[in-house]
Amino acid sequence: MTADANTRDIAIIGAGLIGTAWTALFAHHGFRVRLWDPHAAALDKAVGQIPGLLAQLAQIAEAKGGAEWITRCDRLHDAVAGAALIQENAPEDIPLKHALLAEIEEAMAVEAIIASSTSALTWSELAPGLRDPARLITAHPFNPPHLIPLVELFGADDARLDRAEAIYRAADRMPVRLRKDATGHIANRLASALWREAVFMVQEGIADVEAIDAALVNGPGLRWSVLGAHMAYHLGGGAQGMAGYLAHLGPSQERRWAALGAPVLSPEVCAALIEGVETAAGGAALPSWSRTAMRR
Amino acid sequence: MTADANTRDIAIIGAGLIGTAWTALFAHHGFRVRLWDPHAAALDKAVGQIPGLLAQLAQIAEAKGGAEWITRCDRLHDAVAGAALIQENAPEDIPLKHALLAEIEEAMAVEAIIASSTSALTWSELAPGLRDPARLITAHPFNPPHLIPLVELFGADDARLDRAEAIYRAADRMPVRLRKDATGHIANRLASALWREAVFMVQEGIADVEAIDAALVNGPGLRWSVLGAHMAYHLGGGAQGMAGYLAHLGPSQERRWAALGAPVLSPEVCAALIEGVETAAGGAALPSWSRTAMRR
Numbered sequence: 338m339t340a341d342a343n344t345r346d347i348a349i350i351g352a353g354l355i356g357t358a359w360t361a362l363f364a365h366h367g368f369r370v371r372l373w374d375p376h377a378a379a380l381d382k383a384v385g386q387i388p389g390l391l392a393q394l395a396q397i398a399e400a401k402g403g404a405e406w407i408t409r410c411d412r413l414h415d416a417v418a419g420a421a422l423i424q425e426n427a428p429e430d431i432p433l434k435h436a437l438l439a440e441i442e443e444a445m446a447v448e449a450i451i452a453s454s455t456s457a458l459t460w461s462e463l464a465p466g467l468r469d470p471a472r473l474i475t476a477h478p479f480n481p482p483h484l485i486p487l488v489e490l491f492g493a494d495d496a497r498l499d500r501a502e503a504i505y506r507a508a509d510r511m512p513v514r515l516r517k518d519a520t521g522h523i524a525n526r527l528a529s530a531l532w533r534e535a536v537f538m539v540q541e542g543i544a545d546v547e548a549i550d551a552a553l554v555n556g557p558g559l560r561w562s563v564l565g566a567h568m569a570y571h572l573g574g575g576a577q578g579m580a581g582y583l584a585h586l587g588p589s590q591e592r593r594w595a596a597l598g599a600p601v602l603s604p605e606v607c608a609a610l611i612e613g614v615e616t617a618a619g620g621a622a623l624p625s626w627s628r629t630a631m632r633r
Numbered sequence: 634m635t636a637d638a639n640t641r642d643i644a645i646i647g648a649g650l651i652g653t654a655w656t657a658l659f660a661h662h663g664f665r666v667r668l669w670d671p672h673a674a675a676l677d678k679a680v681g682q683i684p685g686l687l688a689q690l691a692q693i694a695e696a697k698g699g700a701e702w703i704t705r706c707d708r709l710h711d712a713v714a715g716a717a718l719i720q721e722n723a724p725e726d727i728p729l730k731h732a733l734l735a736e737i738e739e740a741m742a743v744e745a746i747i748a749s750s751t752s753a754l755t756w757s758e759l760a761p762g763l764r765d766p767a768r769l770i771t772a773h774p775f776n777p778p779h780l781i782p783l784v785e786l787f788g789a790d791d792a793r794l795d796r797a798e799a800i801y802r803a804a805d806r807m808p809v810r811l812r813k814d815a816t817g818h819i820a821n822r823l824a825s826a827l828w829r830e831a832v833f834m835v836q837e838g839i840a841d842v843e844a845i846d847a848a849l850v851n852g853p854g855l856r857w858s859v860l861g862a863h864m865a866y867h868l869g870g871g872a873q874g875m876a877g878y879l880a881h882l883g884p885s886q887e888r889r890w891a892a893l894g895a896p897v898l899s900p901e902v903c904a905a906l907i908e909g910v911e912t913a914a915g916g917a918a919l920p921s922w923s924r925t926a927m928r929r
Contacts, residue, residue: 457885479851479852479853479856480869485851485852485855485856486851486852486855487847487848487851487852489848489852511847511851513840513844513847513848513851514840514844515839515840515844516838516839516840516841516844517837517838517839517840519834519837519839520889520892521889522848523834523839523840523844523845523848523849523852524848524849524852524853525889526830526834526889526893527827527830527831527845527848527849527853528853528862528865529830529886529889529890529893530826530827530829530830530893531823531826531827531853531862532862532863532866532886533826533890533893534822534823534825534826535823535862535863538815538819538822539863541813541815542812542813543811543812543813543815543819544809544810544811544812544813544819545812546863548809548810548811548812548819549819549823549861549862549863550860550861550862550863550864551783551807551809551861552783552785552809552818552819552820552823553819553820553823553857553861553862554857554858554859554860554861555775555781555782555783555807555809556775556781556782556783556785556819556820557775557820557823557824557827557857558854558856558857558858558859558861559781559782559858560775560781560854561849561850561853561854561857561858562850562854562855562857562858563850563854564846564850565845565846565847565849565850565854565913566824566827566828566831566845566846566849567828567831567835567842567845567846567906567909567910567913568846568910568913568914569824570828570910571910571914573776578907578910578911579906579907579910579911580903580907583898583903583906583907587898587903588898589753590825590828590898591897591898593816593817593821593822593825594825594829594895596816596817597822597825597826597829599890601887602879602883602884602886602887607876607879607883610863610875610879611874611875611876611879613863614863614864614866614867614874614875615874615875617861617863617864618864618867
């Protein structure tokens with residue numbers, strides 16, 4: 338099998354929400370996708386959901402493939418053999434992932450890439466599951482993976498990272514590389530930091546849950562959908578950019594940081610958060626896309 | 634003068650970037666705007682910039698007014714007298730603002746609202762400048778005010794807050810209320826918390842400035858432009874929503890918070906930030922809207 342041939346072959350391991358979204362995404366972009374899950378019921382459910390995901394994708398970009406590019410596999414070996422990229426989406430359990438990675442490693446092409454979608458775990462925690470850890474990268478998508486472009490990459494083998502990046506770009510993703518392994522990668526660290534302050538404001542009674550969400554969605558969220566946080570300070574720094582900002586306002590920003598909160602998820606804070614989102618959802622237990630949660 | 638008549642009369646005090654954007658916004662939405670600044674050169678510059686801002690606004694929503702709705706005033710009294718809302722945009726200097734607020738209070742209609750655009754100061758710091766502090770609210774826009782809908786409100790008089798909110802809604806803004814006076818209001822507290830972690834990742838060498846910005850813009854920023862942070866956890870909590878999230882993942886979120894960073898803007902970190910944004914800007918000292926800073 339040539340390198341050219343198998344760069345269009347993708348294995349998806351695990352047919353939960355994330356694996357199913359990856360399957361639809363790669364098929365839409367003209368990759369041959371082989372999907373495996375240890376549970377036949379999960380495969381049934383995934384196969385039922387894929388047409389809906391493909392329809393969403395067709396609204397965003399022209400389809401180069403579709404459902405006919407997807408093969409349901411009953412054995413892991415059939416999915417993995419000959420694939421250039423094996424996207425792993427198993428539960429966030431280290432012993433379980435180690436066993437699965439070992440099984441994948443037995444079946445995979447020597448030069449292939451195992452890409453773990455792990456959110457909670459790191460490359461360093463997963464790598465001991467392989468004989469050759471260079472075969473593993475973490476490739477964390479932001480949910481839902483077929484709609485949000487970000488994929489966060491970390492690994493030990495630059496050649497494999499380059500090949501993986503090319504594959505994700507061909508599937509219209511935006512791969513971003515970490516220089517150092519870190520829990521939460523980049524995006525979830527940012528999300529966690531922001532939510533900490535959002536919870537602090539609820540704890541302190543500065544604003545309601547609904548008001549905080551409305552401020553985010555109609556203010557900085559709107560900006561951050563087009564402009565990064567560092568670049569926003571560069572543009573806000575006047576003619577000297579970031580250097581001017583740091584020289585004039587760096588000390589005040591450090592004082593601001595010192596005044597940010599460290600909330601505790603006490604029963605009272607939890608109750609305020611739960612009541613707040615239920616109010617914002619307009620009485621519905623769970624909105625699908627609540628009007629009140631969203632920008633006008 | 635009837636209440637009905639003067640709810641369409643707005644005074645803009647200070648013709649810098651923020652005051653000029655407010656002027657264009659209110660005129661576009663059919664308010665009569667009287668603009669004053671102590672410096673004639675600032676008024677000249679504002680008058681020159683307004684047609685461009687109005688043209689941007691016309692791309693977003695149908696114009697109910699335009700440049701002919703704007704009056705340039707050489708005396709503060711002429712701008713303030715009879716206005717329902719006086720939007721103050723002076724430099725962030727407490728003695729200067731106190732003196733200005735006192736001057737406005739002399740000229741204003743008794744039931745009018747003074748709305749300060751202050752970003753760095755709080756209502757409690759400004760209120761001592763007035764004989765009747767109930768006349769003052771803070772109404773912080775997110776830059777640029779004619780394009781970003783958010784306006785963060787705080788004040789002591791609910792009736793004035795209600796009237797101000799109605800005026801901002803008529804100008805197609807999204808007013809959000811604080812329950813308690815707080816430095817940074819809501820949005821800049823969130824922005825500061827997020828940037829702290831973004832700077833920490835640069836300090837620790839986890840990722841480059843450009844990678845962090847790309848992760849934000851192509852991941853959580855995209856989500857936060859439609860969905861708030863609290864609501865995202867509600868939707869991510871499964872069938873039990875926020876309650877389920879807090880019960881199952883609250884403790885791990887608290888551990889994550891404890892692992893977030895507290896960076897120091899040392900010379901080394903500042904140098905990395907400056908070099909990073911310059912790299913991201915593609916060699917330009919300051920991009921207007923850098924392609925590399927933005928989502929694809």
